[in-house]
Amino acid sequence: MRRYFGRKLLIYILTFFLAVTIDWLIPRFMPGNPVQTMLSRAALRAEAVEVMYGYYTRAFGLDVPIWQQYLNFWNALFHGDLGTSVYMFPQPVTKVIMRAVPYDIFLLLPAILLSWYAGNHFGAFAARTKWLDNTILPVGYILTATPYMWLGILLAWVFGIVLGVFPIAGAYSFALRPHLSWTFIRSVLHHWFLPFASLFLVMFGGWAIGMRNMIIYELEADYSHYLEALGAPRRLVRKYAFRNAILPQITGLALQLGVIAAGALVTEVVFSYPGIGYLILAAIQNQDYFLIQGCFLFIIIGVLLANFAIDIAYVIVDPRTRLGMTGEAA
Amino acid sequence: MRKSVFSLMSLFVVLSLVLAACAPAATPTPEVIKETVEVPVEVTVEVPVEVTPEVVAYERSETLYVSGAAWGPPSDWNPFITWSKANTTGTIGLVYETLFMYDPLTDELIPWLAESGEWTDANTYDLKLREGITWSDGQPLTAADVVFTFELGQKYAALWFSPTWNYLDSVTAIGDYDVQFNFTDPLYQEWASNLYNIPIVPKHLWEGRTEEEVTAGANENPVGSGAYLYESHAEDRNVWVRNEDWWATSLLGLKPAPKRIVDMRFASNNVALGAVIKGEVDLSNNFLPGIATLSEKGYVQTYFAEAPYMLSANTAVLFLNTTKPPMDDPDFRRAVAFAINTGDIVNVAYANLVKAADPTGLLPSLAKYVDQAVVDELGFSYDPDEAKAILAAAGYVDVDGDGFVEAPDGSKIELEVTCPFGWTDWMEAIKVIANSAQDAGINIQDKTPDYGAWDTALTTGTFDMTLNNWAGMSNTPWTLYNLLFNHPIRDVMGSGNFGRYDNQQMFDLVDQLAATPSTDEAGMKAICSQIQELMLTEMPVIPLWYNGLWAQYSNAVWTNWPSEAENIPSRLPCTWSGYWQMGGLLTLTELEPVPPSE
Numbered sequence: 001m002r003r004y005f006g007r008k009l010l011i012y013i014l015t016f017f018l019a020v021t022i023d024w025l026i027p028r029f030m031p032g033n034p035v036q037t038m039l040s041r042a043a044l045r046a047e048a049v050e051v052m053y054g055y056y057t058r059a060f061g062l063d064v065p066i067w068q069q070y071l072n073f074w075n076a077l078f079h080g081d082l083g084t085s086v087y088m089f090p091q092p093v094t095k096v097i098m099r100a101v102p103y104d105i106f107l108l109l110p111a112i113l114l115s116w117y118a119g120n121h122f123g124a125f126a127a128r129t130k131w132l133d134n135t136i137l138p139v140g141y142i143l144t145a146t147p148y149m150w151l152g153i154l155l156a157w158v159f160g161i162v163l164g165v166f167p168i169a170g171a172y173s174f175a176l177r178p179h180l181s182w183t184f185i186r187s188v189l190h191h192w193f194l195p196f197a198s199l200f201l202v203m204f205g206g207w208a209i210g211m212r213n214m215i216i217y218e219l220e221a222d223y224s225h226y227l228e229a230l231g232a233p234r235r236l237v238r239k240y241a242f243r244n245a246i247l248p249q250i251t252g253l254a255l256q257l258g259v260i261a262a263g264a265l266v267t268e269v270v271f272s273y274p275g276i277g278y279l280i281l282a283a284i285q286n287q288d289y290f291l292i293q294g295c296f297l298f299i300i301i302g303v304l305l306a307n308f309a310i311d312i313a314y315v316i317v318d319p320r321t322r323l324g325m326t327g328e329a330a
Numbered sequence: 331m332r333k334s335v336f337s338l339m340s341l342f343v344v345l346s347l348v349l350a351a352c353a354p355a356a357t358p359t360p361e362v363i364k365e366t367v368e369v370p371v372e373v374t375v376e377v378p379v380e381v382t383p384e385v386v387a388y389e390r391s392e393t394l395y396v397s398g399a400a401w402g403p404p405s406d407w408n409p410f411i412t413w414s415k416a417n418t419t420g421t422i423g424l425v426y427e428t429l430f431m432y433d434p435l436t437d438e439l440i441p442w443l444a445e446s447g448e449w450t451d452a453n454t455y456d457l458k459l460r461e462g463i464t465w466s467d468g469q470p471l472t473a474a475d476v477v478f479t480f481e482l483g484q485k486y487a488a489l490w491f492s493p494t495w496n497y498l499d500s501v502t503a504i505g506d507y508d509v510q511f512n513f514t515d516p517l518y519q520e521w522a523s524n525l526y527n528i529p530i531v532p533k534h535l536w537e538g539r540t541e542e543e544v545t546a547g548a549n550e551n552p553v554g555s556g557a558y559l560y561e562s563h564a565e566d567r568n569v570w571v572r573n574e575d576w577w578a579t580s581l582l583g584l585k586p587a588p589k590r591i592v593d594m595r596f597a598s599n600n601v602a603l604g605a606v607i608k609g610e611v612d613l614s615n616n617f618l619p620g621i622a623t624l625s626e627k628g629y630v631q632t633y634f635a636e637a638p639y640m641l642s643a644n645t646a647v648l649f650l651n652t653t654k655p656p657m658d659d660p661d662f663r664r665a666v667a668f669a670i671n672t673g674d675i676v677n678v679a680y681a682n683l684v685k686a687a688d689p690t691g692l693l694p695s696l697a698k699y700v701d702q703a704v705v706d707e708l709g710f711s712y713d714p715d716e717a718k719a720i721l722a723a724a725g726y727v728d729v730d731g732d733g734f735v736e737a738p739d740g741s742k743i744e745l746e747v748t749c750p751f752g753w754t755d756w757m758e759a760i761k762v763i764a765n766s767a768q769d770a771g772i773n774i775q776d777k778t779p780d781y782g783a784w785d786t787a788l789t790t791g792t793f794d795m796t797l798n799n800w801a802g803m804s805n806t807p808w809t810l811y812n813l814l815f816n817h818p819i820r821d822v823m824g825s826g827n828f829g830r831y832d833n834q835q836m837f838d839l840v841d842q843l844a845a846t847p848s849t850d851e852a853g854m855k856a857i858c859s860q861i862q863e864l865m866l867t868e869m870p871v872i873p874l875w876y877n878g879l880w881a882q883y884s885n886a887v888w889t890n891w892p893s894e895a896e897n898i899p900s901r902l903p904c905t906w907s908g909y910w911q912m913g914g915l916l917t918l919t920e921l922e923p924v925p926p927s928e
Contacts, residue, residue, distance in 0.1 A: 032782020038413040040785055040800075040824050045520075046816055047493040049824040052412075055488035059546060088405035089414050090546045096403075099565060153600065161604050168604045170566055174395060174592050177562050177569070179386040272597040274403075274565035282402060285752075287782045 008311055012304050019304075023296040024073055027289045028066070034086045034287040035060065060086065060290070073293075082297065083290035087282060093294035097276060101298070103171055104275040107192065107267075108260045111199035116253050119207025124242050127212040128219065137212060143205025152198045152270035159194060166194045169272035195271040199264055203256075207249065214245035247318060251310055258306025262299045385561075385571075391923055394588035394888060397602055398615030398880065399905040400595040404563040408549035409529035410482070412490045416907045418568050420593065423910020425554035425570075426529035429457065429476070431911045434695040434803045435641075435900050439522065442911070443471065443530055443555065449847060455511040455521070463577040465532045467553050471577075473503035478533035480511075488545045491528050494520070517844045519808040526805070526911050530555070557586050557915060568593040586918035587888065593905065606630060609886045615905050617755065617880045622681055630882040633903065634894050637682035640878030641902065644799045645691045645810065646756075648747070648763065648872040649829040651794055656737045657745075657829070661724035663869040666795075667710040668717035669770035670763050672874050679758035684875045690862045691814070691873030692807055698851075699807045701859035708866035717770040726771075734773035744773050747795040748787065751778040756797055759874075763795075788828050790821070798828060799877055803902075803912060806848065807858050811840045814871050815861075831870035836861065879904055890922040 035056045039049050057063045060083070061072055076083065082093035123140075126132040143151075160168035172178065173187040218224060218241035227237045265277035272278075276295060283291035314321045401416040409415070409426040422428070429447065431440040441447070447457040463471040480501045483492045499512045513521075535553055536544065543549075552560055555577065558570035570591040578584040594611070596602040602616040607629060614630075622639055625632045632639040648670070656662040672686045689709035690700050721727075725738030737743055747763050749756035760776040767774040774795065779787065787793040801813040816826030817837040823830065843857045865871070881903040883891045892903045892913075899920040902913030 030782055031780065032784075032786045034782075036789060036822070036824060037782055037785045040789060041413060041416075045490075045493055045812070046820075046823075046825045047496070048490045051487040051492065052490070053824070055545070085405070087402055087414075088417065089411065090408075090548050091405045156601075156604060161607055164608065168608070169594070169596055169601045169610075171564075174567060174594055174610070175388040175390065175393065177386045178564075181386070183387065269597045270601070272566060272595075272601040278597050285781060286402075 005311075008308070012308060016300065016304060019300045020077075020297060021070075023293055023300060024070060027284075027287065027292045030284075030287055032287050034289060035062065037287060038086060038089075060084065077297075082294040085283075085291045086288040087286035087291065088288075093290050096279065096291065097294050097298060100274060100276040100279050103273060104260055104264070104277070107195055107273065107275060108199065108264060109257075111196050111203060112253070112256045112260070115200045115203035116207055116249070116256075119204045120211045120246065120249055122204075123208035123211025124215050124238065124245070126208065127215045133212075137209065140205040140208045140212075143201050144209055146202055146205075148198060148202055148264070148266045149270060151202060152195070152267055155194050155198050156270060167191050168194070171274050191273075195264075195267050195273050198270075199267055207252075210252070211245060211249060214248065215241050218242075218245045243317075247314075250313055250317065254306040254310040254313065255303070257309075258303040259299055260302060262295070262302075388569075388590050388592065391887060391926060392589035394591045394613065394918070394921070395594060395611050396591060396613045396615070396905045397594040397596055397605065397611050398617075399907065400568065400593055403565040403595065404568050406548040406550075407552040407560060408544075408547055409531065409552075409554075410489050410545060418563070418593075419905055419907040420558065420568060420570055420591070420910065421552065422527075422529045422908070423556065423915055424558040424591070425552045425556045425560060426531060427554065427556045428526045428529055428911050430525040431913075431916070432523075432526040432805050433913055433916075434693075434805075434902065435913070437695065437698075437805070439525065439805065442526075443476075444525075447525065449518075449849070452847075453513045453516065455513070455516075457509040457511065459507040459509065460577070460581060461507055462581055463555055464575065465535075465553055465555050466559055466573055466575070467532075467535075468575075469532060469534055470506075471530070471532070471555050472506045473509045474506075475530055475533045476509045477501045477503045478537060479528065479530045482531075482536075482544060483528075486541055486545055488541075491524060494524055515845065518847045519806040519844050522805050522848045523809065527908065557584075557918070558591060561590070566595045566597075584916075584919045586915070587921040587923060588918060591918075606882060606884070609884050611884065612886075612888050613881065613883045613891075613903060613905065615879075615881050615903075617878075618882065619681065619683070619755065621880075621882050622683060625882065630884060631891055631893070632882055633879075633892060638676075638685045638878060639683055640880055642685055642694050642876030643879035643904075644802045644877050645687050645693060645873050646759070646797055646799045646875050646877055647691055647814065648874055649788075649793075649796055649798055650870060650872070651791060652829045652831045652870050653791060654794060655741075656726070656743055657794065659724065660868045660870075661720055662726065663872070664710065665717045665720040665724070665726070665770070666767060666772060666774075667869050667872045668713045668720065669767045669772055670872065670874065671712045671766035673712055674762045674766065675759045675875055679755060679762055680875075683880075684878050687873040687875050689866060689873060691810055691871070692858075693803060693810075693876060695803060696807050696810075699855055699858040701855070701862050704859055704862045704866065708863065710866070710869075710872075712766070714766070714770040717772075721771065728771060733771065734768070735771045742773075745775070745794040746777045747774050747797075748777045748779060748784055748793055749797045750781040750784045752781075753778075760797065763874075789824050791823060791828065791830050793828070796828065797874075800826070802908065803879075807854070808840070808843050811843060811861060814865070815840050829870055831868075833864070833868065833870075836864055836868075839864070879909075885924070887924055888921045889924055890920055892917055892920075 035053055039052055061069060085091050085093050085096050088096055126137055156168045159166040167190060170191055171188065172184065172191055176184055176187055178184060224237055224241055227240065262277065265281055267273065268275045268277040280295045283295060399419040404418045405414045407418060407421050409422045415421060427443050429442060429444040431442045433440055443459060443463060445458045445460045447455060450456045459473055459476065465471055483489045484495045486492065497513050497516050499514055502510045504510055532553055557573055557576045559573050561569045561571040563569065572586060572589050596605065599616060599618060602614060603618050605611045606614050606618065621630065624630050625639055633641050650657040650663050652658050676682060676684055676686050688700055689705050692700050721735050726735040728734060729736045729740060735743060747760045749760050757778055764774045764776040788796055801810040813826040815831065815836050816823065819830050819832050839857055839861050843854065846853045846857060879902060883903060892899055892901045901917045902909055903917050904914045
């Protein structure tokens with residue numbers, strides 16, 4: 001067991017190192033120069049631009065050779081410093097991300113967990129139930145094939161504008177300041193509902209379809225037929241099939257949870273929700289090296305942690321993994 | 331290092347708390363003032379949270395909701411950081427004020443912090459400040475603050491107005507309210523624009539700051555002299571609350587109607603449009619295609635009731651890269667000018683939300699500098715036959731029969747016209763440019779690189795043809811000419827003349843204009859006329875249309891919005907960066923609340 005996790009850990013560390021290096025490299029391969037871009041936007045006099053260009057290049061540490069920048073980056077990273085955002089100068093990247101992440105968690109965690117739970121159970125229930133298979137699953141297919149963007153705009157249009165029952169922008173009313181009161185909490189939930197619903201619906205469709213297909217496969221397996229032949233009740237057969245079918249879904253869930261830090265870009269843009277997804281888009285558009293690095297660093301950490309969690313979860317849910325480990329090093 | 335900074339900061343917090351507790355007591359002793367100076371403003375943000383009860387819900391009838399100005403989440407309140415000022419546009423205009431305001435619609439410099447200002451001789455500018463202006467912390471605004479602000483530009487080259495010191499020799503306070511500026515060969519035109527663009531900051535709060543704090547500090551909880559105070563912010567909003575002790579209320583009888591301004595940032599245009607339709611935005615400065623329909627149906631009001639609906643804010647100019655053949659040939663450039671179907675850009679790409687530009691490129695607000703005789707003789711308009719005739723006369727003929735002309739030396743002509751990807755209106759516009767040029771026999775294709783790639787190509791001069799509109803509304807035609815004919819030619823052209831048009835005669839004219847006193851209108855006109863003649867003969871740039879001052883407003887909560895109609899204030903209804911002092915703030919003072927219906 002220790003050897004198994006030891007090896008895993010080494011792989012994770014190597015992956016982290018490589019992924020972070022790539023994360024550092026990619027924005028620098030993008031065409032363009034962030035300092036020049038930001039300055040030319042300010043449309044200043046030529047003399048001012050030249051001086052300021054030098055000043056800001058130094059301020060962002062972009063004036064030293066590229067290898068030096070790379071070393072400085074690791075050095076700062078170990079000190080918990082992700083640099084200063086270019087596009088939101090002079091805000092530190094860590095602060096920018098920390099302000100956005102709570103919204104993502106608040107939006108995505110319930111959407112992912114609830115849709116996973118509901119989708120799997122519904123999928124398992126619907127499989128091989130003729131009228132459900134014929135009526136509701138096609139709806140699931142439609143839902144999962146729906147682009148978030150489109151569903152989001154549709155929901156915003158119908159509930160936000162035509163019916164006017166939900167707000168269409170922001171994380172809480174533009175007429176409020178965050179404080180502890182029912183008014184504020186209600187406002188937060190009210191603004192949260194539509195983005196949540198659009199994410200929930202699409203993901204629900206995906207989980208339900210996946211589970212339905214998986215459980216049909218399991219119900220065709222020998223052990224299911226054997227159980228049926230023994231005269232086991234339908235519920236029992238389904239229970240065993242469900243336990244087997246859920247494994248790939250757990251992987252899917254963990255990976256989804258891992259990228260929570262990436263936010264839900266499209267949903268956040270459609271509903272103008274201040275999470276990290278929109279931040280990433282803006283960072284890339286503005287070539288904000290440091291913000292891009294910071295956002296992706298969180299994603300890398302999230303994915304690695306999720307994978308680690310899968311490793312552990314498998315040991316718990318799937319006895320075969322446990323047996324494999326004691327028998328032969330996995 | 332971090333830890334020690336932190337403990338130092340907490341010390342300051344305690345200190346500022348103590349100070350805040352003492353502050354209302356009596357006239358502060360000199361020691362106390364000295365202490366206040368030491369407190370970095372980043373820290374003082376803690377203070378109001380502790381002492382004043384927060385207002386947590388804003389009354390709709392007292393609040394103005396605006397959108398379309400903020401490019402990004404609020405990141406600083408430092409009036410000297412130019413590149414993120416578009417994230418919090420109110421920093422200059424609502425909090426920090428300028429010596430003058432400028433009204434482009436009447437072409438008038440409006441005395442603001444200054445009561446008056448004039449050139450007493452060719453090298454001396456005398457400024458008189460209003461008496462009785464106070465900072466929002468109660469300290470008086472005096473000549474010392476003005477001198478201090480200008481001298482920051484002398485000390486720190488990284489401040490945008492620092493180049494003013496190339497011709498400014500000294501700034502002297504004479505008494506408390508008079509300031510004298512001494513120059514050598516002043517650039518009068520630029521000076522006039524400085525007067526309404528340089529924000530004056532309080533000396534007593536800024537003089538203790540380090541260079542880094544001045545040029546790159548976030549300056550949270552700013553203390554200015556303006557009509558509004560910082561109240562709060564979040565990723566998607568800036569909230570300003572009215573300064574009830576604003577000097578202009580007692581001195582000029584002006585009072586902005588909204589108690590609060592909530593400046594909202596929407597992640598996409600469809601959200602902005604939805605908010606406009608729902609009446610959640612009182613003033614939207616977003617570009618919303620199709621607003622004409624909403625305006626006609628009465629959902630929103632615009633400055634003009636009919637096309638082009640919007641005032642013109644800046645000129646979209648097609649830069650031709652004059653270092654590349656065949657764009658080094660003035661005949662070819664003129665042919666391109668005649669080949670572009672600007673009418674289609676206006677009608678189709680913009681659905682009539684914009685106006686075709688004058689061939690000189692000068693905005694309607696500067697129309698008096700257009701020499702109509704020159705335009706009548708040399709101006710261009712969409713005329714494919716004329717384009718073909720110019721091409722044929724200059725030796726551009728279709729040799730290989732592919733429908734496109736070849737250069738006189740027989741080489742193929744394949745050009746690209748670009749704009750950044752995602753700028754949907756411009757993407758449509760360059761399609762029209764490419765198509766109409768192709769119809770006239772010039773092979774131009776439209777390409778939309780990423781902003782970064784586009785910007786690099788623009789500033790390093792590797793593009794063929796591209797759109798640009800970086801000269802906004804201003805008090806002088808020099809602003810446009812400084813963009814079009816920026817010189818000398820350098821490796822990186824970061825702020826103009828992207829096509830690297832190299833003509834000393836033109837550069838001399840632009841320099842001459844810059845050194846002409848703004849009061850000498852006849853002199854300015856004479857030089858402008860020469861510039862226009864040269865520009866229209868050589869055609870290094872092609873002015874195409876005026877981008878609008880996008881503004882749509884709702885009359886649900888606030889009325890008396892700017893409009894062309896008579897007896898209604900004509901101001902720029904605009905919250906963009908730099909536009910507060912060009913009419914945006916005065917618009918607020920003229921708004922009227924709608925009485926609540928029964």
